[in-house]
Amino acid sequence: MSKLLTQKIMSFVGKKSDSKRELVTRRDIRKYSIATGNRQEKYLRGDMAPPMFHVPLFWELVPIEELEPDGVFIDKLLPKFPLKRQMAGGLKIDYLKDVFPGDWLTATRTLSAIYEKEGRSGPLIFYEIVTDILNDANDLVIREQITRILR
Amino acid sequence: MDIKKKSISIEQLSVGYELPGRSFCPDSKQLFLYNASLWNAHRIHFDYPYAKEVEGYPELVLAGPLLGDWMHQCLEEWLGVDGRIKSIDYSNRIASYLGETLYSGGSITAIDLETKEIIIDVFIKNAKDEVVSPGTAAVEISS
Numbered sequence: 001m002s003k004l005l006t007q008k009i010m011s012f013v014g015k016k017s018d019s020k021r022e023l024v025t026r027r028d029i030r031k032y033s034i035a036t037g038n039r040q041e042k043y044l045r046g047d048m049a050p051p052m053f054h055v056p057l058f059w060e061l062v063p064i065e066e067l068e069p070d071g072v073f074i075d076k077l078l079p080k081f082p083l084k085r086q087m088a089g090g091l092k093i094d095y096l097k098d099v100f101p102g103d104w105l106t107a108t109r110t111l112s113a114i115y116e117k118e119g120r121s122g123p124l125i126f127y128e129i130v131t132d133i134l135n136d137a138n139d140l141v142i143r144e145q146i147t148r149i150l151r
Numbered sequence: 152m153d154i155k156k157k158s159i160s161i162e163q164l165s166v167g168y169e170l171p172g173r174s175f176c177p178d179s180k181q182l183f184l185y186n187a188s189l190w191n192a193h194r195i196h197f198d199y200p201y202a203k204e205v206e207g208y209p210e211l212v213l214a215g216p217l218l219g220d221w222m223h224q225c226l227e228e229w230l231g232v233d234g235r236i237k238s239i240d241y242s243n244r245i246a247s248y249l250g251e252t253l254y255s256g257g258s259i260t261a262i263d264l265e266t267k268e269i270i271i272d273v274f275i276k277n278a279k280d281e282v283v284s285p286g287t288a289a290v291e292i293s294s
Contacts, residue, residue, distance in 0.1 A: 028188075035184035036220045037175065039228065051223040051236055055216050056189045070206070071192035085206065086193070090242030091219055095235070147242070 004082050004123055005116050012079040017109040022057050024049055026101040032056050049099035054133055054142050058107040077111050081150050083125050089147035097141045105141060107133045112145070125150040159233040161267055161292045164259060170229045170271065172256035175221055177213060179249060185217050210248035218243060218253070218284040222273045225255035226288055234292040237268070241286025245277070252278050257288075267292045 026046030032053055033043040043050040062073045072086055099105070113128040126149055133142040177185075179197075186196045194201040195212040202208045219241050226236055247253055257273035268291055275284040 031184075032188045035181065035188040036217065036224070037177075037181065038220075038224060050220075051227070051239075052216065052220045059189045059191065061190060067192055070201075071194040071198075073192075087215075087243075087246075089215075090240070091216070092238070092240040094238045098235075 003116070004125060005114060009079040009081065010114060012077075012111055013114055015077055015111045017077050019106050019108045020058060021104055021106045024053075024057065024099055024101050024103045024105060028056065029053060029101060046101055049101075051093070051095060053099060054105070054107070054131075054144065057105065058131065058133070077109055077129065078127065079114075081125055081127075083123070083150035085151045087149040087151060089126065089149045091147070092145040094143045096143070097135065097139060099141060104136050105133050106136075107131050119151065122151065159230065159292055161262065161264060161269070164262055164269065166259055166262065168259040170225055170257040170259075170273070172254055173221075173225060173228070175253045175255070175275075176251075177217070177249065177253075179211070182211060182213065182249060185214060189214075189216075208246065208248065210250055213247040213249065213251075213253075215243035215284070218247065218275045219286070221253070221255050221275055222257075222284065222286050222288070225257055225273055226271065226290060229257075230290060230292075234267075234269075234290050237289045237291050239273070239286055239288040241273070241284055243284050245281055245283040247275075247277060247283050253283065260287075 029046040029049050033050055038050055042048055060073045066074050109129050109131045112130045115126050117124050126147055128145055128147050131144045135141050182196055195206055195208060196214055199211055202211055222241055254276045257271045259269055260272050261270040268289055271288045273286045273288055274282045277283050
């Protein structure tokens with residue numbers, strides 16, 4: 001029996017975000033490739049997007065007043081959790097198609113799971129978000145499942 | 152700067168084959184550029200007094216997805232034009248901090264000659280040889 005996860009919190013499982021459509025640009029690919037220390041010319045020139053480029057492409061753009069005191073955005077897909085400190089968890093990513101500058105991609109996020117575990121220094125809340133990224137032909141390009149941990 | 156390498160022949164690979172590793176020594180400029188490219192305002196990545204005094208970290212924290220990107224780079228630099236990453240599954244187990252040197256690497260755990268799919272355990276380790284981010288990837292060889 002979970003101590004922290006109320007019925008109200010669990011009712012958010014299955015909630016979907018509004019879809020976001022974004023344009024892949026050569027300049028954004030180059031910025032990301034430089035920032036990650038990538039050494040492949042095709043990415044540094046922006047000829048194609050490296051894996052994980054969808055992470056900056058679909059990072060939430062929110063007004064500053066919607067950022068929490070720790071700088072994390074208030075994700076409207078999520079319930080108000082009783083634990084606040086965010087830790088990165090993990091990602092599972094399926095790459096189905098390559099991404100090039102000029103591509104328009106659309107991402108839809110679904111809150112797929114919420115669960116609790118006991119950590120070394122107390123309870124932890126895990127939540128999972130699945131993001132499906134499609135191109136304009138409606139082909140699935142990338143599927144990502146991200147797990148976040150709150151302590 | 153581009154990585155030049157020999158072509159991969161799947162028939163010549165075997166389980167246990169180790170991918171070339173790489174070291175990473177991110178500085179505050181790279182942390183800034185990475186988080187700026189994401190639009191990530193999480194203060195543990197750029198606000199040292201906050202990271203130390205409020206969240207109790209010893210230094211600025213390296214963003215978890217950056218370590219994930221380095222695992223992808225380890226795979227892609229080895230693959231070159233001979234293949235592609237089909238999927239990856241990884242987690243961030245131990246926090247890493249500004250000032251640390253981290254190391255990427257990986258080894259083959261399975262090879263399917265028919266589908267030309269290879270399973271690779273990939274990792275980011277710290278200087279204490281602790282795996283801070285383990286992962287498993289499926290790659291496809293095109294040659």
